[in-house]
Amino acid sequence: MDFVTGLRCRECSRTYPAEALHVCDFCFGPLEVAYDYEAIARVISPETIAAGPQTIWRYAPLLPVADAAPIDLGTGCTPLVRADRLAAELGLGELWIKNDTANPTGSFKDRVVSVALTKARQLGFKVAACASTGNLANSVAAHAARAGMTSVVFIPHDLETAKIVTTAVYGGHLVAVEGTYDDVNRLCAELTSEHPSWAFVNVNVRTYYAEGSKTLAFEVAEQLGWQAPDHVVVPIASGSQLTKIRKGFAELHTVGLLKEEPHVRVSGAQAAGCSPVATAFAEGTDAIRPVKPNTVAKSLAIGNPADGWYALQAIRESGGSCESVTDEEIIAGIKLLARTEGIFAETAGGVTIATLAKLAAQGVVRSDERVVAYVTGHGLKTVEALAPTSGPTATIAPTLEAFAAAVDITTELGSPR
Numbered sequence: 001m002d003f004v005t006g007l008r009c010r011e012c013s014r015t016y017p018a019e020a021l022h023v024c025d026f027c028f029g030p031l032e033v034a035y036d037y038e039a040i041a042r043v044i045s046p047e048t049i050a051a052g053p054q055t056i057w058r059y060a061p062l063l064p065v066a067d068a069a070p071i072d073l074g075t076g077c078t079p080l081v082r083a084d085r086l087a088a089e090l091g092l093g094e095l096w097i098k099n100d101t102a103n104p105t106g107s108f109k110d111r112v113v114s115v116a117l118t119k120a121r122q123l124g125f126k127v128a129a130c131a132s133t134g135n136l137a138n139s140v141a142a143h144a145a146r147a148g149m150t151s152v153v154f155i156p157h158d159l160e161t162a163k164i165v166t167t168a169v170y171g172g173h174l175v176a177v178e179g180t181y182d183d184v185n186r187l188c189a190e191l192t193s194e195h196p197s198w199a200f201v202n203v204n205v206r207t208y209y210a211e212g213s214k215t216l217a218f219e220v221a222e223q224l225g226w227q228a229p230d231h232v233v234v235p236i237a238s239g240s241q242l243t244k245i246r247k248g249f250a251e252l253h254t255v256g257l258l259k260e261e262p263h264v265r266v267s268g269a270q271a272a273g274c275s276p277v278a279t280a281f282a283e284g285t286d287a288i289r290p291v292k293p294n295t296v297a298k299s300l301a302i303g304n305p306a307d308g309w310y311a312l313q314a315i316r317e318s319g320g321s322c323e324s325v326t327d328e329e330i331i332a333g334i335k336l337l338a339r340t341e342g343i344f345a346e347t348a349g350g351v352t353i354a355t356l357a358k359l360a361a362q363g364v365v366r367s368d369e370r371v372v373a374y375v376t377g378h379g380l381k382t383v384e385a386l387a388p389t390s391g392p393t394a395t396i397a398p399t400l401e402a403f404a405a406a407v408d409i410t411t412e413l414g415s416p417r
Contacts (some may be wrong), residue, residue, distance in 0.1 A: 002066035003040050007031040007207055010310070020123055020199070022206045031307070033064040033206045041255040043107075046226055049257075056111055056215040062251055063215075064208045066118040074103035075114050076215055080223040080372070085340040086353075090360040093367040096229070098374045099343055105142050105166070106378035107135035107299075107346075108241070112212035113143045113201060119208040120199035127152060127198040131188040133181050133237070133299045134163030135377050141170035142203060152198065156183045159332045161297060162381045180293055182303050202238075213241045217248025218325070220372055221258060228252075228262035228370035231320070233356045235348045235376060236268045236277050237300040239311030245374070246314045267364065268315050268322035269355035269375055271295035271347075275324035277308045281315060282322075288312065296327045296385045297347040299377060321364045325354040329387060335358065337375070352376075393410035 007016040011029025022031055040061045052058030056076035060066065079099045087095035100108040113136065117128055128144040129152040130136050137153045144151035151172030155164070156179060168174050177184045185202075194205045201209045221228055228249050232244040246266050252258040252415050270278040273295030276288045288308040293301035305311070326335070330347055333354030338344050345353070355372050359365040378388070395403040 001039075001043065001061070003036045003061055003304075005034045006038050008034045013235060018098045020120075020125075020204045022096045022204055028081075033211055034405040035062070035064075037251070037254045039312065044255055044257065045339075046222070049222065052284045056114060056212065056219075059215055059218045061220065063115055064211045064254070065115065065122055067118050067122060068386050069113060070118040071121065071143050072108060072114050073142060073146060075083050075103050075104040075110035076219060078102040078219070080220060081341060081343065083341050083373075084309075086337065087102075089336070089340060090372060091272060091355055091367060091389055092360055092365065092369075094370045096220075096224075097337070098216065098342060098372055100216070100374065100376045101343065101345065101378035103399070105135070105138040105262050106160050106381060107139065108213070108216065109135040109139040111215050112136075113139040113208045115212035116201040116205050116209035117143050117147060117149065117199070118203050120201070121147060121149070123199070123205075125197065125199035125205075126150065127195070128193075129153065129188065129191070129198045130202055131155075131181065131185040133202075133301055134159050134167075134381065136202065137174070138163060138381075139359065140172070141172045144172055144322060145170040154188055156181055156184055156298075158298075160382050160384055161304045162383060181301055182290070185302075186256040210244055213244035214248035214251065216241070218229065218252065224370075226257060226259075228258055228260075229259040229372045230263075231265040231267065231365055231371045233267045233269055233352055233359065233365070233371070233373045235300055235352050235374065236270050236308075236311055236322070237302045237305065239268075239305045239307035239309075240279060241374075241376070242266060242268055242311045243307055243314050244338040244399070246318065248415045264318060265320040265369075266314055266318040267320035267355070267359055268311060269351045270322070270324045270328060271297040271300055272324040273297075274301045274303055274305065274325045276305060277312055278322045280308075280312055286312070295330075296382075297351050298382075299329055299346060299348045300351060306345050321359055321362075323355045323358050325351055325358060329358075331389060334379060334386065335390075338379070343375060345375045346377035346379050346382040347385050349379070
């Protein structure tokens, strides 16, 4: 069943039909999907969800498209890992890592793309397009290939090699643009007018695309036994993911899946080289001033975030915080998570963990809270960032003597008994 009642402007509340629209034609505010929550509450339960597929589509009533055969590569139901060793290092209590590196193309973008392209196909689109900092490019190309759609993907010219290769392999059109992501995004906004028959997942079908991020909240609550965490730490690029995670927890209460109203503190994480939201938070202003990105965390390098103001409001209203971390701290965050929990995150994950560490040191993230940190992309996508500081601990001749001279692990193992 389709429980979507239409689209609604987030600013003036005007309503629109559930078509390929993303901006209010009266006030130019962004549109969001409106649902019949009373009807959803009558058909959804922990039991119906558990009986569903092991993908994001187990939450279909809370997603903006009804389709018996969605475009799905097997996205979702990723691990929620209890991170006791990391928690001990940071002085925290109950800490969990939502490990979205396990998605089919290695990032959370599979969630939003599966929803967006399923809706785009339903609306009659044949071409899937996007502006991307890398992970979205991977996912759009892969899902379009699965659906038999043509893909046209636009990326900044200086993207990481792994993200270029893992987009090109799917056989679609991959266009590198000389400029930043914001330049790429402006071009795609213009192309949307030139090619109205193309589904630009983060432009003309963005309203539906963004809803896929809610599943990051749905899964965490289900994996915690239908309970909400106290505090979440979320990386910020456009700001959409953070706002939708918060919306997701609220929706679960609205339809009766969370018995108690969730009071989840939401904190944001940005790279210092692209931190317009963190800067506004620190300055106590509502103005999100665009910046020119300069950071190793290229997947978060959006200098003019479309949902930045809404992310800022979500952080403040929830009692959370927002911090930025340097490139050096990002690399250290990647290594800290890998060393303590065996999870290899891309640079965006390093931003999350480094910010978590900073907020824990400040006492903002507390030891008496149940905390979830979102790690949204796999480290194999950004190996260039680690290469200068990661390599063999020793290079030796093939002899026992050479090994004994080079490697001593007795201090790690403790003294022999």
